[in-house]
Structure formats: C-alpha cells, structure tokens
Amino acid sequence: MVSNGDSEQLQQALAGLPLGGMRYFERLGSTMDEAAAWLEQGAPDLALVVAEQQSAGRGRLGRSWFTAPKASLAFSLILRQQASAPPTLWTGLGALAVCEAFEKLYSLQPQIKWPNDVLLNQRKVCGILTEAHWQGEQLLGIVLGIGINLAPSAVPPRQATLFPATCLQEHLPPSAQGLVEVNRFHLLAVILERLLAWRSNLHSKTFIQSWEARLAYRQQTIQIFKALDEQESLLAEGDVEGLNAEGNLIIRLTNGDTQTIAFGEIRLRPLSSNGGL
Numbered sequence: 001m002v003s004n005g006d007s008e009q010l011q012q013a014l015a016g017l018p019l020g021g022m023r024y025f026e027r028l029g030s031t032m033d034e035a036a037a038w039l040e041q042g043a044p045d046l047a048l049v050v051a052e053q054q055s056a057g058r059g060r061l062g063r064s065w066f067t068a069p070k071a072s073l074a075f076s077l078i079l080r081q082q083a084s085a086p087p088t089l090w091t092g093l094g095a096l097a098v099c100e101a102f103e104k105l106y107s108l109q110p111q112i113k114w115p116n117d118v119l120l121n122q123r124k125v126c127g128i129l130t131e132a133h134w135q136g137e138q139l140l141g142i143v144l145g146i147g148i149n150l151a152p153s154a155v156p157p158r159q160a161t162l163f164p165a166t167c168l169q170e171h172l173p174p175s176a177q178g179l180v181e182v183n184r185f186h187l188l189a190v191i192l193e194r195l196l197a198w199r200s201n202l203h204s205k206t207f208i209q210s211w212e213a214r215l216a217y218r219q220q221t222i223q224i225f226k227a228l229d230e231q232e233s234l235l236a237e238g239d240v241e242g243l244n245a246e247g248n249l250i251i252r253l254t255n256g257d258t259q260t261i262a263f264g265e266i267r268l269r270p271l272s273s274n275g276g277l
C-alpha cells in the first residue's frame with residue numbers, strides 16, 4: 001500500500017521536473033522490472049518508477065541489490081531520447097548525477113568506482129544499473145536504475161557484500177539527537193535535475209571530464225577481474241589514467257603502455273585490497 005503522505009511529498013518534490021509520468025510503490029519486486037514492463041507498454045520518455053522497498057532488487061549480472069524500507073532510495077528512470085548512446089555513458093550519467101547531488105546538498109566528496117558504483121570514503125553507497133530494451137531490432141529505450149543507501153538499516157551485512165558498503169547518513173554531521181535524517185525525495189529531485197542537465201551532453205568533453213574528475217583510484221593501481229568467473233581470473237592490472245570518449249576506462253600498465261577496459265562482465269578492485277575485498 002502506498003501511503004498518501006509519502007506519495008504527496010514525492011509529487012511535491014518532483015513538481016518542477018518534466019517527468020513523463022511516475023509510479024510510486026511502497027513495496028515492489030524490482031523498479032527495473034516495473035520500468036521495463038512499462039516501457040514495453042509504451043511509457044513516455046522520463047517516466048519514473050520509485051519504490052520504498054524492493055524484494056528482488058537487482059545489480060549487474062543477476063546479483064541482488066538490497067533495499068530497506070525508508071532507509072534506501074531506489075528508482076528507475078526510462079530514457080527514450082538518444083537511447084542509442086552506449087550503456088557505459090548512461091551509467092556514467094547516473095553516477096555523475098548522484099555525485100553532484102551529494103556535493104551540492106551535503107558538501108561531500110563522492111567518488112565513482114568505475115563503471116557503476118558511487119563511493120563515500122572508499123565504501124559503496126550507491127549502485128547503478130543500465131539496461132537497454134529492444135523489440136526485435138528496434139531499441140525501445142534505456143532503463144537507468146539507481147539504488148542509494150540512506151540510513152544504516154539499508155547497509156547489507158559485510159559478509160553479504162563483495163565490497164564494503166556504507167550509507168549516506170554516516171557521512172553527514174550528526175545532530176545532538178544522533179544521525180540526521182536525509183530528505184530522500186529532495187535528494188531524488190536533485191539527482192534527476194542533474195541527470196536532465198547532462199543527458200543532452202553525453203558525448204561532450206565536459207561530460208567525460210566531469211565524470212573522470214570523480215573517478216576513484218586515479219593514479220593508483222587497480223586490478224580488473226572477470227566477474228563471472230568463479231576463480232575471479234585477473235584480466236588486467238595498472239594505474240587508473242582516465243576515460244576515453246565512450247566512457248571506457250584507461251589504465252597504464254607497468255611497461256608504460258595503456259590498456260582500455262570496456263564496460264562488461266568485470267569487477268574492479270584497488271590493488272591494496274588484494275582483490276578480495
């Protein structure tokens with residue numbers, strides 16, 4: 001059941017944005033699935049699905065994404081204009097918008113663990129998932145999903161994650177009463193506003209530079225593992241240099257050559273973590 005109060009607050013917070021429609025759920029399987037079904041039924045550009053809680057939230061490669069009631073922000077945005085841009089750029093768009101919202105609202109310094117995670121103090125606070133949907137040969141659109149941990153109950157137990165996790169509240173100055181509650185709908189509005197500001201500039205140099213400026217582990221050695229492989233085989237190791245125009249990661253190898261890492265079934269880890277974070 002949707003609480004009217006929350007629904008109204010959400011609508012008020014998003015009132016100034018040119019959304020193509022909105023579906024808000026207190027509980028849902030996955031905002032990605034709901035958005036995909038809506039897209040197939042002809043959802044307009046910028047249609048939005050928001051859920052307070054997901055029972056089957058998804059990450060990349062079929063992994064699960066954990067959300068908790070009132071402690072997480074989980075939404076999926078349908079993008080139909082310029083949908084043919086590569087998924088890497090859409091993922092970067094989501095990550096950059098989240099970073100800029102954190103900077104603007106809370107003066108934090110988030111970083112992007114390429115390709116799809118936002119970190120606060122080296123821990124994952126947000127995951128981004130981009131899915132392209134086709135009908136035969138026709139590209140229907142992109143669904144851009146974003147999940148953010150707001151409060152401690154949204155953070156999965158350490159043994160349940162492959163990378164250390166955190167929540168936004170833990171990085172905000174506490175009040176005398178304890179952790180300060182995040183206005184999740186206002187945060188959502190600012191993320192969407194930043195997404196809209198950048199989306200017509202996905203192919204611009206400024207977009208890539210703004211994304212690159214927030215990359216985690218710059219000039220540090222990272223390792224790229226094949227994510228689907230049980231053995232986690234090492235695909236590449238080098239220092240993070242930056243991004244190319246398609247948003248692929250450029251690393252510098254020990255012999256001085258550069259290697260371009262394409263967005264795909266990979267997992268990135270800082271070398272210091274020994275690959276097994």
Ligand code: ATP
Nearest residue numbers: 059060063064065066117124127160161162163165
């Ligand atoms: P990794 O985080 O291991 O580098 P990834 O970025 O590809 O891989 P995602 O697809 O973004 O991973 O997210 C799924 C993974 O994130 C899960 O396998 C789990 O380890 C972790 N996870 C799930 N829920 C949360 C959450 N709420 N906060 C932080 N991490 C989570």
